[in-house]
Amino acid sequence: MASAMKVTYLSDKQQFIVPFFNENYIVDCNTQSICHAANGTVPGIGALILILHYLTFFETRAEPVHKWVSLKEIPNGGMLFYPAFHKESICGLIKAFGHQSSLLLECAKRIGGQQAGFGDASAVFQAFPQIPLCAVIWEGDEEVSANATILFDPSIEHYLHIESVIGLGGYLATKLIKLAAPESRRGHDVW
Incomplete structure (x- = not known):
């Protein structure tokens, strides 16, 4: 999953480091929590949901096609x-x-x-x-x-x-x- 989503997985800590709008967030599998990597703050519910969905929805490996659509x-x-x-x-x-x-x-x-x-x-x-x-x-x-x-x-x-x-x-x-x-x-x- 980490490879496909281009995030970092720290197996010793069971944590994902997820870049989200130019900031890193730690998704901790042990504590079942998400926090800002730099200051430890918990993002709003919308950001939490989006980060979790990014990690869990993956269907198939696909690279961006560098085309824009509505x-x-x-x-x-x-x-x-x-x-x-x-x-x-x-x-x-x-x-x-x-x-x-x-x-x-x-x-x-x-x-x-x-x-x-x-x-x-x-x-x-x-x-x-x-x-x-x-x-x-x-x-x-x-x-x-x-x-x-x-x-x-x-x-x-x-x-x-x-x-x-x-x-x-x-x-x-x-x-x-x-x-x-x-x-x-x-x-x-x-x-």
Whole structure:
């Protein structure tokens, strides 16, 4: 499992070290706990679930294909769940970054995002070692509405079930939106 998921397994401690959005988390099989490797804090329930699902869902070895698709193109329900995903995640990105796309890049850097070449601003994130995500913003003006999307590598279907794919996209959107909040930009974390 560690090899396929590109995580570290410490057999003497029965621990997995799982990179998640540019930070390492320790999944301890003995204590049945997950904590941040650097400071020992326990992540929120959403992160806990995503980390566990990443370790346990693996279906077949698949490398990222370095192609981007919408949630609608992910098999087993992407099209079905897209309207709710758009409402819960994409609309928040549009509101936070739709008239200030450069802010996306500023926020993305704080969680390991690298500038990409899509839209008015975009960034690629390494959510997990085998799962990249891309957030894209198109600025709006008087004539054209702002827009946004989160793109996935199609190989994600081999690493997470559709509910977790949606959860991961939502997790990224929420992190970016919180980082865009004025109080966060002044240096205070809001979560």
